[in-house]
Amino acid sequence: MKNIQRVSVFALIAAGILQGSCKKAYLDQPAIGALSSDQIATKAGVDGLLIGAYSALDGQGGNGNNAGLGGGSAWEVSPDNWIYGSVAGGDAHKGSSGIDQPAINSIATFTVDASNGFLNSKWKADYEGISRSNNVLKAAAIATGIADADKTNIIAQARFLRAHYYFDLKKMFSNVPYIDEATTNYVQPNTTDVWPKIVDDFKYAYANLPGTQSQKGRVNKWAAGAYLAKTYLYQKDYTNADKIFTEVITGGTNSQGVAYGLTDNYFDNFNAATKNNKETVFAIQQAANDGTNTIGEANNGDMLNYPYNSPFGCCGFFQPTLDLANSFRTTAAGLPYLDDYNTHPVANDMNIASDKPFTLDAGNLDPRLDWTVGRRGVPYLDWGNHPGMNWIREQSSAGPYSPKKNVYYQATKGTYADSHSWAPGNANQVNVIRFADVLLMAAEAKAQLGTGDFGLSYVNQVRARAAKPASFVYTYTDPASPMGGYTTTPAANYVVSVYPASYFASKDAALKAIYFERKLELAMEGHRFFDLSRWGIAQQALATYFGFDGKTITDVTGAHFTINKNEYYPIPQPQIDLEKINGVSILKQNQGY
Numbered sequence: 001m002k003n004i005q006r007v008s009v010f011a012l013i014a015a016g017i018l019q020g021s022c023k024k025a026y027l028d029q030p031a032i033g034a035l036s037s038d039q040i041a042t043k044a045g046v047d048g049l050l051i052g053a054y055s056a057l058d059g060q061g062g063n064g065n066n067a068g069l070g071g072g073s074a075w076e077v078s079p080d081n082w083i084y085g086s087v088a089g090g091d092a093h094k095g096s097s098g099i100d101q102p103a104i105n106s107i108a109t110f111t112v113d114a115s116n117g118f119l120n121s122k123w124k125a126d127y128e129g130i131s132r133s134n135n136v137l138k139a140a141a142i143a144t145g146i147a148d149a150d151k152t153n154i155i156a157q158a159r160f161l162r163a164h165y166y167f168d169l170k171k172m173f174s175n176v177p178y179i180d181e182a183t184t185n186y187v188q189p190n191t192t193d194v195w196p197k198i199v200d201d202f203k204y205a206y207a208n209l210p211g212t213q214s215q216k217g218r219v220n221k222w223a224a225g226a227y228l229a230k231t232y233l234y235q236k237d238y239t240n241a242d243k244i245f246t247e248v249i250t251g252g253t254n255s256q257g258v259a260y261g262l263t264d265n266y267f268d269n270f271n272a273a274t275k276n277n278k279e280t281v282f283a284i285q286q287a288a289n290d291g292t293n294t295i296g297e298a299n300n301g302d303m304l305n306y307p308y309n310s311p312f313g314c315c316g317f318f319q320p321t322l323d324l325a326n327s328f329r330t331t332a333a334g335l336p337y338l339d340d341y342n343t344h345p346v347a348n349d350m351n352i353a354s355d356k357p358f359t360l361d362a363g364n365l366d367p368r369l370d371w372t373v374g375r376r377g378v379p380y381l382d383w384g385n386h387p388g389m390n391w392i393r394e395q396s397s398a399g400p401y402s403p404k405k406n407v408y409y410q411a412t413k414g415t416y417a418d419s420h421s422w423a424p425g426n427a428n429q430v431n432v433i434r435f436a437d438v439l440l441m442a443a444e445a446k447a448q449l450g451t452g453d454f455g456l457s458y459v460n461q462v463r464a465r466a467a468k469p470a471s472f473v474y475t476y477t478d479p480a481s482p483m484g485g486y487t488t489t490p491a492a493n494y495v496v497s498v499y500p501a502s503y504f505a506s507k508d509a510a511l512k513a514i515y516f517e518r519k520l521e522l523a524m525e526g527h528r529f530f531d532l533s534r535w536g537i538a539q540q541a542l543a544t545y546f547g548f549d550g551k552t553i554t555d556v557t558g559a560h561f562t563i564n565k566n567e568y569y570p571i572p573q574p575q576i577d578l579e580k581i582n583g584v585s586i587l588k589q590n591q592g593y
Contacts, residue, residue, distance in 0.1 A: 040139045043146045049136045050154055053161045054217065056129035057284045058430065059122075060300045068301070069128045070121030075101075075317075077125040078301025079284050079430050080406075081526035082318055083107060083118065084172060084569070089528025090545035091324050093555050095317035096308065098397035109559035110542075110566045114593055120572035122172065126165045130179060133162035137181035156208040160219045160227070163201035164282075164432070166194050167231065171530045174568040175590060177579070187579050189586045190571065195235055202228035206244075213255040216276045217285040222252035222260070226281050226438050233441055234534055238448040245442035249458075254280050260435045262461060264470040267371045269434055270405040272416035272427040281438060284430035288418035295418045295425025299406065303423035307374065307391035307402040311383060311410070314423040316393035320373040320401040322348065322553070323545040324523055327516070328369035334467070334497030336366070338516050342548045348400045349376040350552060354390040364495040368466050370473040372523045374402030378491050379473055382410045384482045397555045405524050411483050431525060436462050440518050447510040453501070454510035459517050460498040466521075467496045533567040565592025 039045045055061060059077030061069045068077035075083070086092045087108050094104045106112040112119070136158035140151055162180075169176045177188035178197055205224035213220050229244035252260045254276065261278045268274040276283065288298045295303060308316025322345065329337055329344045337344050346369070347361035360377040374380050376388030380402070389395060391402055408417045408426040418425035431437075439462055443455025465471060472494050474486040504510040518531055532538035542561045550556045570593035576585045 041143045043143070043150060046136060046139045046143045046146065046151075046154055049132070049139050050157055053129065053132035053136050053158060056125070056132050057161070057164075058286065058297070058299075058301060059125040060296045068121055068125055070124035072117055072121030074300040075302070075304050076118045076121040079432070080302065081168075081530075082302065082305065082524075084122070085526035085529045086524055087318070089530070089532055090321055090542055091524050091528045092403065093319045093321055093398040093549070093553060095319035095393070095398045095403075096304070096315060097394040098555060100315075101304075101317070105555065107569075109556060110561050111559075112569065114570040114573040114576070114589065116570075116572075119569055120574045123169070123572050123575060126169045127179070129165040130162055133158045133165065134179065134181040134183075137162075141181075152208050153210060156205045156224070157219055159201040160205040160209070160224050163198045163205070163231075164227065166198050166201075167227070170194055170198065171234065171534075172569050173571060173590065175571065175588060177587070187581060187586060189588070191588055195231070198231055199228065202231055211253055212257040216255055217283075218255055219282060220253070220255045222248055223255070223282040223433065225252065226433050229438075229445075230433065230441055233445060236448075238445045242442070242445040242449055242451070245438065245445055248438060249442060252281075254278060260438070262436060262439075262465045264465070264468055266368060266466060266471040267405075269431060269436075270371070270428060272408065272429070273412055275427075275429040279435040280429070280431070281433040281435055283432060283434075286427050286429060288416050288425060288427040289420070290418075293420050295421045295423075298418035298420075298425030299428060299430070300421075300425060302406045303421065303425060305403050305406050306424055307380075307386075308393040310391045312407075312424050316391075316398075318403045318406075318524075319392070319398045320403060320524060321545060322350075322399055322401075322549045324519075325369060325373050325375070325401060326548075327519055327523075328366040328373075330364040330366050330495050332364065332495070334364070334495040335499065335503075336516055336520065338512055342544065346375075349388040350395060350400045352389065354388045358388065360492070362493060365492050366466060366496045366520060367472045367490070367492075367494040368520055368523070370404075370491055371471075372404055374404045374407075376400065379476055379482065379486075380404070381407060382482045383407075385476070385479055395553075397553065399549065399553045403524060436465075436521050437518075437527075440514060440521060443514050443517075444511070447504075447507055447514055450507050454504040454507065455514055456499060456501060456504040456510070459504075459514060462517060462521055463496060463498045467498070538567065539563050562592060565590075 056069060058079045059068050060074055068074045070077045083104055087094055094108055103116055103118050140155050175190040176194060177190045178194050202224055206221060206228050209221040209224050211221050225244050225248045229241045232241035258278045263277055263279050268277055269279055286297055286299050290297050304315040305318035306312035325346045326341045329341055329346060349358045352358050358376055370378050374386045376386050378386055380386040416427040439458040443458035446452055446455035473491040475489045475491050476482050477485045477487055499513060503513050532541050539561045546556050546559045568590050571587055571589050576587045579585055579587045
């Protein structure tokens with residue numbers, strides 16, 4: 001927090017200040033250089049500061065290949081929240097081995113305390129983004145020679161970004177200090193709810209941002225509307241959420257003016273070659289081989305999350321759980337087992353060596369499983385059939401599966417992969433909000449209000465896309481040459497269908513289906529823990545996961561979620577120690593810690 005006080009609006013790190021094109025990940029070049037007041041008080045100067053605020057979105061920017069803005073390692077502040085949202089939410093095991101990156105173990109088992117350095121890194125990275133956003137607003141206030149429309153656009157973008165950083169802090173820590181461009185005393189308590197401030201910023205952005213932008217990476221009116229509605233949803237203000245979601249769904253476009261919709265191929269949302277498509281609402285831009293000889297703009301935060309002992313080289317983290325994989329089992333009618341999916345488990349190769357026989361699961365499955373979970377015998381993009389145990393560092397502590405949504409294709413690695421580090425990088429965008437997410441949040445608001453069809457039509461749009469043959473994974477024409485193309489034979493028995501109205505006959509029934517659909521559609525995207533916490537069902541859902549996976553996988557043995565404590569992470573102890581008046585900290589620790 002106090003580091004904000006030392007950041008002068010006239011001496012800031014910014015990115016490509018005098019350049020206007022969108023060549024690289026953060027609308028231009030990596031952040032370098034200090035600025036004078038004369039440079040800042042111009043359109044180019046203020047926009048350059050804004051680019052600097054965008055560049056903090058991925059949490060990266062420290063010195064070296066694995067450094068984050070919070071001072072720790074890149075993965076501690078990854079913008080997809082793979083640790084805090086997916087590992088903690090039961091989507092994934094930490095992965096690798098039980099002793100590697102032990103700070104994640106306590107997060108996964110809910111034994112975490114305020115001394116965990118990962119939390120302090122995350123806190124600092126988000127406040128760095130807030131500081132940069134505030135400095136844009138300070139500079140805009142004194143700048144001259146900017147057309148009113150351009151200045152309004154810049155201010156609205158900065159307020160959107162500030163709201164995003166506060167939203168990330170709020171959903172993680174709940175009680176956080178509020179600092180804005182008018183703050184002069186940077187030692188602030190964390191006893192005032194920041195939700196109203198977040199709403200104000202997103203409302204301003206929604207009212208003042210244009211529908212299209214000159215660069216794909218910049219946020220537009222409709223991204224602001226979606227995020228505003230999401231903010232209302234988190235506060236259980238379903239009426240306002242429903243209103244704004246409806247506006248976004250019926251009239252929204254991405255920043256290039258393309259009407260929102262679902263891509264035919266589910267995996268187009270995770271492929272650098274097809275990013276910024278019609279499903280993109282708000283995404284963090286990434287770029288490979290940007291000229292810095294680092295992977296700082298190439299998903300540095302996910303550099304650990306590739307199969308171990310594989311063509312990627314490193315590092316075996318972020319392994320999907322058995323509980324998650326089993327959730328993709330479908331009935332003869334193509335519907336999920338909402339209550340007892342773990343009694344219909346997907347066959348896996350746990351404890352089976354890669355050179356030993358293994359029979360692939362022959363039951364009905366949702367095809368999103370094989371775009372989300374790397375499993376033995378199924379094409380792993382165009383890298384060949386997943387070999388099983390040979391790509392897993394330690395099955396006993398992390399299970400048999402590999403992550404998939406964060407991986408790049410072999411055929412395009414020359415363009416979209418980055419090998420300027422000891423672990424891979426890539427140019428895949430980070431989806432903060434995509435249109436399928438919007439539809440499912442809108443369905444949730446409808447169900448909570450008990451209006452219309454309880455959100456059935458929105459959910460069924462998502463399921464109908466999953467059922468399209470374009471979203472299936474297919475076998476290789478020649479398994480020995482996986483880049484040689486695919487057959488028309490699905491890699492598994494994919495059977496998925498839309499929900500009949502009977503599944504949405506009541507509010508409670510509809511919410512059960514909607515909650516489960518979010519688990520399937522958004523798996524491994526960093527949402528799950530935060531969803532479970534805001535729904536108030538984390539203890540129940542995580543107990544199911546701990547009970548099933550914990551029988552064979554040791555990293556969650558004995559894990560336990562405590563109600564009225566573990567919904568939020570503890571305030572980092574270094575921040576409590578830092579923020580003092582007369583020797584007494586003004587930051588209040590969260591309940592239970």
